Amino acid sequence: MKVDKKDLGKSQVELSIEVPLEEFDEHLKKAATRLGQKSTIPGFRPGKAPYEKIKAKVGEMNIYQEALSDIINHSFFQAVTQEKLITIGEPDIKIEKLAPGNPVVYIATVMLLPKVTLGNWQEKEIKTTEVKISQEDTNKTMDELKRMRAKEVLVDRVAQMGDKVVMDFEVSMNKVVLEGGVSYKHPLVLGEGRMVPGFEEKLVGAKAGDELEFDLTFPENYYQASLAKKEAHFKIKVLEVFTRTLPELNDELAKEFGFENLVALEKQISDNILKDKQNREQQKIEAEVMENLVTTATIDEIPEKLIHNEVHKMISELRYDLENQGLEMPKYLES
Incomplete structure (x- = not known):
């Protein structure tokens, strides 16, 4: 298989791929079998006729067209692996040559994962806050439990x-x-x-x-x-x-929630609140680290198609959320 790579800029490349006949012969046989299952060939059960009989019945060009998708999928993966590319999204395929007895030639335009060069993100100090819980935190949750009962x-x-x-x-x-x-x-x-x-x-x-x-x-x-x-x-x-x-805060209320007594219930609530605050503090730290990574990094140009796809995805998600709220996109945009 012959592969020529052309850099298009903005994290895109064009691959000219030529697949010789001997490398896709097996795909032709499988395609012929599929077509044979849909055709009536005298003297043979569906899918059991030899290649030459099926070719004579359906035409060799139809076999090539049936096999084309498999040929492209297989050869494109090989080309990307051969060129050591990290691609994103689906390639744009343009068929250059598809004729019986000839190599299959096509051009694949692919988006590449933009190269990211990290900066000195470690230089910025991340301030952490000691996690504490107060009796007020526990009391708020206890009051909510009372309202539930x-x-x-x-x-x-x-x-x-x-x-x-x-x-x-x-x-x-x-x-x-x-x-x-x-x-x-x-x-x-x-x-x-x-x-x-x-x-x-x-x-x-x-x-x-x-x-x-x-x-x-x-x-x-x-x-x-x-x-x-x-x-x-x-x-x-x-x-x-x-x-x-509202009920009294006592052992009887604690038992309604599956605890032995009020002390055990309060301890579990305090532990849960502490764990929740610790998780939120950890998430805050991770968010700051991520922000430092992004703001100090150098990122190659992003393909226009990738930006278009992401914008389309965001618009679709917004429309879905609005519909779930009983709103329409045109009215939302007017407001």
Whole structure:
């Protein structure tokens, strides 16, 4: 096999590959067998006819075309190995010659992994922080466990902070209901701050059967960027109000979570919090090291096709995320 390499710049090369007949003869035989299985040749079962009979039936050029993909896959891998190239992505293939009794000649344009030369990244000091946990950290988690075991009782009174309210709600903007802006029998504990700022306060004083309407502005840092800092109209129907009683922190509560006593539960929580903080500190250090590596390194030019492919991938991922949030790309881009 003959391979000529031409450097195209920007981490791309062009390989002119000529594959002699003796190196792809086996691929022709396999291709002929596949075509023979699809053809009716008198005196032979499908796929059992000899090469010459199949060639006479389907035409030699059709056999070459059937074998072409296998010839290219096999020879391209050999060429890349021979030239000691580290390629990325799929090559662009241009067939130069495909004719019975002749070598197969094609040109493969391939992207190479850009060469990276590391700089003096070790010179920048990485500051580490001693990981500690406080009683406040443990108390926050213990309070969350208490909320998980809260006793709820349906009440016939107006809602107060700390109550759970079950409601139907609808969110609209310019009299158009937002995609994903409708929820039925939605539970919400007032005071936990899980909704748009001001929403929970509007429900204080409401009781089952009440219908409310009000406007609120989404915060600047709202997770849906297309809604950030925009005013929306909310329609609420209160269905139920529950009072919630939190349990005491004691051994009985610990046993509900599978621990022998409260001391064992608190120790496990403290250990988990410490491990989580240690992991986050380690991730922070690794991120700083990586940033130093990138900012001090010299990287060869990146192929335009690779950049195009990455941009396309990012756009596709953004579109997928928006659709999961009930949004459309055109509306997102307009905001």
